[in-house]
Amino acid sequence: MIKDKKAQIAGFLSDTVLLIFMIFLLVVFFIASSVYFGFSKNEIEKSALQYNLESSGHISLNAFLQKPVEVEINGQKQKMTGADLIRLSKIDAKYDSVLKPEIKSFDSYYDCAFRTEADAETINASIREFNEKRTAHFYIPSENPVLVALQISGMKK
Amino acid sequence: MMNRTNKKAQMGYGMEWLYKMVIIVVIAGGIVFVVLSHYSKQVDVRDLEASIISRKLAECIAPNGIFKEFSNSSVIECIPVDERNIYINITLGNDCLPIGDDFLLKLCQTMEQKMKVAKYPSCNYANYMIIKDGKAEKLGIFIAINKIESNL
Numbered sequence: 240m241i242k243d244k245k246a247q248i249a250g251f252l253s254d255t256v257l258l259i260f261m262i263f264l265l266v267v268f269f270i271a272s273s274v275y276f277g278f279s280k281n282e283i284e285k286s287a288l289q290y291n292l293e294s295s296g297h298i299s300l301n302a303f304l305q306k307p308v309e310v311e312i313n314g315q316k317q318k319m320t321g322a323d324l325i326r327l328s329k330i331d332a333k334y335d336s337v338l339k340p341e342i343k344s345f346d347s348y349y350d351c352a353f354r355t356e357a358d359a360e361t362i363n364a365s366i367r368e369f370n371e372k373r374t375a376h377f378y379i380p381s382e383n384p385v386l387v388a389l390q391i392s393g394m395k396k
Numbered sequence: 397m398m399n400r401t402n403k404k405a406q407m408g409y410g411m412e413w414l415y416k417m418v419i420i421v422v423i424a425g426g427i428v429f430v431v432l433s434h435y436s437k438q439v440d441v442r443d444l445e446a447s448i449i450s451r452k453l454a455e456c457i458a459p460n461g462i463f464k465e466f467s468n469s470s471v472i473e474c475i476p477v478d479e480r481n482i483y484i485n486i487t488l489g490n491d492c493l494p495i496g497d498d499f500l501l502k503l504c505q506t507m508e509q510k511m512k513v514a515k516y517p518s519c520n521y522a523n524y525m526i527i528k529d530g531k532a533e534k535l536g537i538f539i540a541i542n543k544i545e546s547n548l
Binding site for chain 2: 262288302394
């Protein structure tokens with residue numbers, strides 16, 4: 240009789256320990272899943288802003304590369320696109336002075352950094368970097384390929 | 397004596413089962429609570445929605461950055477929106493095209509002045525450089541989304 244009572248109490252206690260352990264597990268999994276899968280308002284705002292800057296940069300950079308520009312070559316004015324001008328400036332540094340004011344035109348739209356990369360050895364590393372940072376970038380194919388990127392940090396109203 | 401012991405034993409077993417039932421209810425209820433609390437979570441996705449609409453509009457007005465069309469009908473055809481819950485203002489050069497409920501614009505301006513609004517809309521602004529008639533033009537797209545019930 241006494242043994243039965245003791246066994247009952249032992250059973251009750253082990254069940255109670257199990258219950259407490261299960262509740263503890265539930266709380267731990269709840270917190271862990273909230274941390275792992277939970278999207279806070281700030282995170283969504285951040286990714287929305289990132290998407291906004293990325294898509295805006297992509298469209299604007301694409302337009303810039305197709306933008307018609309007039310460049311004086313050997314005393315003759317020639318029409319070309321923004322992409323051609325970038326290629327030309329990589330071949331001959333004297334055309335940097337023509338390219339710079341064109342790049343400056345982005346300043347009225349954004350707080351941004353414009354980057355060109357023509358070194359074949361570092362282009363792949365730069366592409367990886369731009370993909371990671373979700374920076375808008377284009378590859379201008381030519382004999383000496385150029386990678387162009389527009390990194391926007393803010394919009395101007 | 398025998399009967400009394402049996403009754404007590406029966407009561408004991410009954411209590412034990414009741415206790416086990418409580419444990420099962422607590423664990424099952426806990427699982428249901430955790431799942432429901434995750435699935436019924438309100439997530440405000442209006443900022444993302446505005447960013448996506450903005451990009452879609454920019455691509456409709458200027459595919460690949462080259463100007464194509466800019467009119468009320470072309471914009472509505474490009475992306476049908478619920479005009480009671482959204483305000484879109486597109487500016488291209490000196491042209492301006494407002495669509496939807498302009499009260500949302502006033503709410504956004506109020507929020508910009510750091511005034512607290514209880515049920516606030518999502519306000520999104522984006523600039524795009526596009527090519528129109530061989531020249532670079534600034535395309536500005538402002539989007540305000542209300543949709544408070546489904547997001548807040």
